Amino acid sequence: MKKSIMALSAALLLGGVASAQKVAFEEYTLDNGLHVILHNDPSAPVVVTSVMYHVGAKDENPERTGFAHFFEHLLFEGTENIKKGEWFKMVSSNGGTNNANTSDDRTYYYEVFPSNNLELGLWMESERMMHPVINQIGVDTQNEVVKEEKRLRMDNQPYGNLINEVKKNMFVNHPYRWSPIGSMAHLDAATLEEFQAFNKKFYIPNNAVLVVAGQIDIVQTKEWIQKYFGTIKKGTPVTKQTFVEQPITKSFNATYQDPNIQIPMLVASYRTPSMKTRDARVLDLISSYLSNGKSSKLYKKIVDEKKMALEIGAVNLSQEDYGMYVLYGLPMAPSTSEDITKEIDEEILKVQTDLISEKDFQKLQNTYDNQFVNANSNLEGIAENLAKYYMLYGDINLINSEIELYHSITREEIREVAKKYLNPNQRLILDYVPSTEKAQN
Structure with a gap:
C-alpha cells in the first residue's frame, strides 16, 4: 500500500510539473515563405528574437567546407544600415545580448533584449537577412577569426580533434564526415563570389524560421514582423540532397x-x-x-x-x-x-x-x-x-x-x-x- 501511495504521489507530481511547463505558441507563414512562431510569456520584461536557417555543414561543397560556420561569424560584420563593427555595440547599448551557433544541420542567430526593444531585435534580424554586406574586408577579417578559433578549440586543445576524427571515419558518403569548422585551406581558396552565392542560396526567408518569445503584444509583434520581414523577397527553394550510408557490418x-x-x-x-x-x-x-x-x-x-x-x-x-x-x-x-x-x-x-x-x-x-x-x-x-x-x-x-x-x-x-x-x-x-x-x- 505504501508503495502504491508513493507511486500515485509521484504520478500526480509529474503531471503537475508537465502541465506547468506546457509551452503555448502561435505559428504562421509569411507570403515569402518565412515561418513565424510566437510565444508570449509575460512573467518578465524580456524578449528573444531568433532566426534559424536550415543550412549547416552538410549543405556545403566538399571542396568548400566550413562555409556555414564561417557565415555564423560573417553575418555579424554589418548590413547596409548597420556599419561594420556596430552590431554588438548596438545590442549592448540597448541592454541586450546576442550570439549564434552552427551545427551540421542548421545555423541559429538570436538576441535577448528588454521587451521594450523588441522592434529593434526584429529590425536587426531582418537587416541580417535582407541587407548583409558581404565584401572582401569582412571575409578577410573573419577568416583570421575562424583560424584562431580552430587553433584554440581543436589544434591546440587536448583531445580537440576527437569528434572530427570519429566523423571522418564513420561517414563515407554523407557530409557529416567533415566538421562544421571545415578546412582552412578551403576557406583560403574561396572567392568573394562564392561566399555571396552561398548567402543568396541559403539565407533566405523560405529557408528560415523566426521565433519571438517573451513578453510581447501579439498583434503589435505581427505588425512589426510584416513591416520588417514581409518585404524580403522569397529565394529559390532549397533542394536538400539525400546521402545514404551503407550499414556497418564489420568492426x-x-x-x-x-x-x-x-x-x-x-x-x-x-x-x-x-x-x-x-x-x-x-x-x-x-x-x-x-x-x-x-x-x-x-x-x-x-x-x-x-x-x-x-x-x-x-x-x-x-x-x-x-x-x-x-x-x-x-x-x-x-x-x-x-x-x-x-x-x-x-x-x-x-x-x-x-x-x-x-x-x-x-x-x-x-x-x-x-x-x-x-x-x-x-x-x-x-x-x-x-x-x-x-x-x-x-x-x-x-x-x-x-x-x-x-x-x-x-x-x-x-x-x-x-x-x-x-x-x-x-x-x-x-x-x-x-x-x-x-x-x-
Missing part, C-alpha cells in the same frame, strides 16, 4: 596522433539513426543508462570498482540524418584500451540479453523528466527548441509532447534496440594516441 580500426596529449584514449563509435526516429530516443535512454555520469554502469564498474580507467563516458550525437553513439575512456595502467573495450562489451551484452531493472528504468525516466523541464526553463531554451522542433523534426508540438515518447519506451524495447545497433561488428575503434610531434601554433 574497423583507425588511429589518430594528437600532439597535445600524453594519455591515450580509447574511442568506440556506433552509427545510429536520425534523431527523429523512435529508435534514436531508445538509444538516448541506453546511452544514459550505460555512460551518463558517475552513477552509470560503465563508470561505476570501470572507474570506481575496477579502477581500470581515469575516465569513461559517452557523447550521444543525435542529428537530422544520422547519429553517433561515441564511447571514450582513458586507460589506467596496467589496463589497456583492449581491456576497457572488453568491459564495455560485457555491459552492452547485459543490456542486449536481460531487461534492465525496474529501479534503473525508473531512474532513467526521472532523468528525462528533469531534462524535459530544464530544457524549457528559460526563454532562450524555449526559443531555440521551438525553432529546432519546427525545422529539424517537422513537429513543433514535440516541445510539449516529446517526453511522452520517452515515457512510452519499454524495457523490452531497450533490449531490442541495443541488439540492433550496439554490436562489436557495427563500430569504429579509434586509437587516439599521443604524438611525438609538437602541437601546432
Whole structure:
C-alpha cells in the first residue's frame, strides 16, 4: 500500500510539473515563405528574437567546407544600415545580448533584449537577412577569426580533434564526415563570389524560421514582423540532397596522433539513426543508462570498482540524418584500451540479453523528466527548441509532447534496440594516441 501511495504521489507530481511547463505558441507563414512562431510569456520584461536557417555543414561543397560556420561569424560584420563593427555595440547599448551557433544541420542567430526593444531585435534580424554586406574586408577579417578559433578549440586543445576524427571515419558518403569548422585551406581558396552565392542560396526567408518569445503584444509583434520581414523577397527553394550510408557490418580500426596529449584514449563509435526516429530516443535512454555520469554502469564498474580507467563516458550525437553513439575512456595502467573495450562489451551484452531493472528504468525516466523541464526553463531554451522542433523534426508540438515518447519506451524495447545497433561488428575503434610531434601554433 505504501508503495502504491508513493507511486500515485509521484504520478500526480509529474503531471503537475508537465502541465506547468506546457509551452503555448502561435505559428504562421509569411507570403515569402518565412515561418513565424510566437510565444508570449509575460512573467518578465524580456524578449528573444531568433532566426534559424536550415543550412549547416552538410549543405556545403566538399571542396568548400566550413562555409556555414564561417557565415555564423560573417553575418555579424554589418548590413547596409548597420556599419561594420556596430552590431554588438548596438545590442549592448540597448541592454541586450546576442550570439549564434552552427551545427551540421542548421545555423541559429538570436538576441535577448528588454521587451521594450523588441522592434529593434526584429529590425536587426531582418537587416541580417535582407541587407548583409558581404565584401572582401569582412571575409578577410573573419577568416583570421575562424583560424584562431580552430587553433584554440581543436589544434591546440587536448583531445580537440576527437569528434572530427570519429566523423571522418564513420561517414563515407554523407557530409557529416567533415566538421562544421571545415578546412582552412578551403576557406583560403574561396572567392568573394562564392561566399555571396552561398548567402543568396541559403539565407533566405523560405529557408528560415523566426521565433519571438517573451513578453510581447501579439498583434503589435505581427505588425512589426510584416513591416520588417514581409518585404524580403522569397529565394529559390532549397533542394536538400539525400546521402545514404551503407550499414556497418564489420568492426574497423583507425588511429589518430594528437600532439597535445600524453594519455591515450580509447574511442568506440556506433552509427545510429536520425534523431527523429523512435529508435534514436531508445538509444538516448541506453546511452544514459550505460555512460551518463558517475552513477552509470560503465563508470561505476570501470572507474570506481575496477579502477581500470581515469575516465569513461559517452557523447550521444543525435542529428537530422544520422547519429553517433561515441564511447571514450582513458586507460589506467596496467589496463589497456583492449581491456576497457572488453568491459564495455560485457555491459552492452547485459543490456542486449536481460531487461534492465525496474529501479534503473525508473531512474532513467526521472532523468528525462528533469531534462524535459530544464530544457524549457528559460526563454532562450524555449526559443531555440521551438525553432529546432519546427525545422529539424517537422513537429513543433514535440516541445510539449516529446517526453511522452520517452515515457512510452519499454524495457523490452531497450533490449531490442541495443541488439540492433550496439554490436562489436557495427563500430569504429579509434586509437587516439599521443604524438611525438609538437602541437601546432
